[in-house]
Amino acid sequence: MTQVDLPSTYEAISRIGEALHRSRNPRSLGPRFDRLTDEQLDSRRFDYIKHQNYEPAAKASLELLRRAIQIALKQSTPKNHQRVIVALAWLIRGASVPKRSATGRQMVHEVNGGVEGFPRSLRQWVSNGGHINARHLTELTGCTPQEWRTFVDQVTATTKFVVAPAADRIRIEDRTPLDLDVATRLARIASSATSSAPVDRLPEYDRSDAKLRVTEVSVVGFRGSPARVALDLTKNGKPVDILLWGDNGVGKSTLVDGLEFALQGRVDRSSDFTSGLRPKVRNLLSPKAAANVTLSDGSRVERSLVTNGNGRDTPSHLDVRAGFRIAPIVIRRADILRFLDADALSRGAVFFDYFPEASGALGVRPDEELKLLEEERSLLRVVRADLAEQLQTLYPDQRRDLGIATELDAFVHDLLLEVSDAPGEAAVDALPETVRELVHELREAQNRLRSIKKRLERGVELLNPRAYKSQFDRVVPALQSVGGELTDSFITITRAKHVVALDVLVAKSGPMSLDVVVRFDNGTAALPQQAFSEGYKDLVALLFFLAVTKKAGDLGQAKVLVLDDALQSVDASVRVGVMDYVLQNFKDWQLVITGHDRGWLAQVRGLFSRRGRSVVERTIARWTFSEGIHVTGATRLRIETLRAGLEQHDERMTSAAVGILLEEICHELSWRVETSVKRREGDRYTIGDMWPGLCKLLRTVGLAETVDSVNQRLDLRNLLGGHFNDFAESIPWSDVEVLAEDVLHLYEAVHCDQCGAWIRKVTDKTYLCTCGALSLTK
Known part of the structure; x- marks a missing residue:
């Protein structure tokens, strides 16, 4: 940048100022201003110019210029x-008017040099245009045009130097392009942050409900259930973990949404119950939509949908x-998508409905507020179109677009003229009631649409960080504190040794930003979306929500957590690790896990058993439009099917169930009790592969008689349960019944009804279930 000599510039300005003053007042006569303040002097100058007293005006301007130069030289x-x-511009004006105004205007224009803040009256004077007359210029300043140009260039260079931000004065030539590797920069920010920096305190919440658990949830007229349906969350009268399973579309979410609605007044973290863009909360066959929750202290929470004055639920x-x-x-799953799809600059807002004020309403996400307005506008547009069409049907000859407010006004005006010469109250009463109702509703819809439009136009204000600063300030401490737990859980579950850390940065890339940066063992860094698979990105999002939820539990939240099909979105390769992490880190929480994959159910059941957690299975067996949801006990595939076959004396159903249950016994015990099995390609085994080794062991632990009896009739599972054989019809029911009873006895001997666990090898001679209620010894 060109070197600038400030004292030299101001000395030059001072010389020009003196010359301007002499041109107007050669003898330097006039009033003294040394005792006046700048404000008083400026006011005096204005009055002089107003009354065309140009000589004292020039002297007042010179005094103000001298004072300004003294201050500028100091700072x-x-x-x-x-x-x-x-001040120089005012002096030029005072010296040049009225005979040399054109030259004065051009002089002010040239010395301005981009300076802002010129008074309006001075700007208007300059805007009238002008040109420099060489003789007038010399008379005013004593300068030739060339000398004036040199002076203007010096002032302009000084102005650019002083007015430009200080950092803009630094320029380095031949630099490489700006490095836009955001991940590396964020990682550096994270590593340079002081680890011991204090984290803002979270609010002190009411902890009186911290020990509450849920014992029952029931809904009626809610989502997919027109009739009342209840889900029992207890075992032996005590609240326990629940595995809620069922095919997609049979109503699991109805019960989950009912639990959320009753306890928090929301569904899917939204308070919009009228939208046509999301599942309808009010059942189509029921006038009432309500949800009830019974808590472990015996209290009940009931909430229903009502229609407000605007017609919304x-x-x-x-x-x-x-x-x-x-x-x-x-x-x-929707929460995981919200986290992944949100721009990092606004991702912090995803958690705005966490950690509200200690005494107040639930937190609200700004995007949810805008979405509510957008959805209401969509609904009202349909309402407006329908009402306009109804009016059009009553008056088919009119050609106006009645959805437009001005067109509706013109239409109503013509109607009133048709029934009365003076369209007043009497004329309104003369209109058919149906017409009056349609017009009234249509105008109401138009007014509400106009109001919503204005609010949506201010949508940027809703997303303004300042409007939500207090809410974000409460969320920040919790988000800042989860980085260590996020790293530990991710590495434990994935065993990704190349990952060193997952750093969490809040409000660094923007006022409401939330960034996650992955640091690798080779010193590089990347954002999750740059380096991770879809499954790993899902995992990061889920673990983040779990960590924040756990923080809420530390602050007094009742420890009840529902994972609604959230785990099945995670890669199967790490899903078991995630579930085991949840069981280990949410030990004192009541968990409700929903799913539809029966293979995954078996894995989850085994994890709960190994962790010694008391869990109850509930199954949504079927759903119909008219009757809704039917909830039963554990999934009826094996033991219940076998017992049902016995009760119904159905030999084929019983034989098939015997085969399936026996296969399950072989599959679960062969590795738990460590029996010998000849390996097959792909490790796919049948009863024929696993049963002989298991028989050998079971005979040594007191089950020889049962095993021998099963072997005598084992072929029945194929003769009756697996294939059609006409001669099998002659097989007596008593043989089928004995086989079934033997397999049931065997199942009850190796599978504990109390803890839900299979026996496993403890020592070379001892086999126990998790709780110790079942014990077999050699």
Whole structure:
């Protein structure tokens, strides 16, 4: 940048100022201004110019210029330099009017040099245009045109130097392009942050509900259930973990949504119950939509949908118990997508419905507010079109677009003229009631649409960080604190030794930003979306929600958590690790796990058993439009099917169930009790492969008689249960019944009804279930 000599510039300005003053007042006569303040002097100058007293005006301007130069020499700020240029401009004006105004205007225009803050009256004077007359210029300044041009260039260079931001003065030539590797920069920010920096305190919440658990949830007229349906979350009268299974579309979400609605007044973290863009909450066959939850202290929470004055469905009451105010109680696949799809600059807002004020309403996400407005506008547009069409049907000859407010006004005006010469109240009453109702509703829809349009136009204000600063400030401490737990859980589950850390940065790339940066063992860094598979990205999102939810539990949230099909979105390769992590880190929480994959159910059941957690299985067996949801006990595939076959004396059903249950016994025990099996390609085994080795062991632990009896009739499972054989019809029921009873006896001897676990080898001679209620010894 060109070197600038500030003292030299201001000395030159001072010389020009003196010359301007002499041109107007050669004898330097006039009033003294040394005792006046700058404000008083400026006011005096304005009055002189107003009354065309140009000589004292020039002297007052010179005095202001001298004072401005003294201040600017002490501190060369843009504002102080601006005062110098403005004072010079006033002096030029005072010296040049009226006979040399054209030259004065051009002189002011040239010395301005981009300075802002010129008074309006001065700007208007300059804007009238002008040109420099060489003789007038010399008379005013004593300069030739060339000398004036040199002076202007010096002032302009000084102005650019002083007014430009200080950092802009630094320029380095031949630099490489700006490095836009965001991940590396964020990683550096994370590593340079002071580890011991204090984290803002989270609010002190009411902890009186912290020990509450859920014992029952019931819904009626809610989502997919027109009739009342209840889900029992207890075992032996105590609240326990629940595995809620069923095919897609049979109503699992109805019960989960009912639990969330009753406790928190929301569904899928949304308070919009009228939208046509999401599943309808109010059942089509029931006038009432309600959900009830019974808690472990015996209290009940009931909430229903009511229609407000705007025709929208809202909760019957908005209050939420202290134990369910801090965070959402359900984590869904949709939450994972919200986290992944949100731009990092606004991702922090995904958690705005966590950690609200200690005493107040639940938190609200700004994107949810805008979505509610957008959806209401869509609904009202349909309402407007329908009402306009109904009016058009009544008056087919009219050609106006009645959805437009001005067109509706013109239409109504013509109607009133048709029934009366003076369209007043009497004329309105003369219109058919149907017409009056349609016009009234249509105008109401138009007014609401106009109001929503204005609010949506202010949508940027809704997303303005300042509007949500207090809410974000409460969320920040919790988000800042989960980085270590996120790293530990991710590495434990994935065993990804090349990952060193997952750093969490809040409000670094933007006021409401949330960034996750992956650091690798080779020193590089990347964002999850740059380096991870879809499954790993899902895992990061899920673990983040789990960590924040756990933080809410530490603050007094009732420890009830629903994972609604959330785990099945994670890669199968790490799904078991995630579930085991949840069981280990949410030991004192009541968990409700939903799913539809029966293979995954078997894995989850085994994980609960190995962790010694008391769990109950509930199955949604079927759903019909008219009757809704039918909830049963554990999935009826093996033991219940066998018992049902015995009760119905159905030899084929019983034989088939015997074969399936015996296969399950062989599959579960062969590795738990360590029996010998000859390996096959692909490790796919049948009863024929596993049963002989298991028989050998079972005979040594007191089950020889049962095993021998099973072997005598084992062929029945194929003769009756696996194939059609006409001669099999002659097989007596008693043989089928004995085989079934033997297999049931065997199942009850190796599978504990209390803890739900299979026996496993403890020592060379001892086999126990998890709780120790079943014990077999050699």
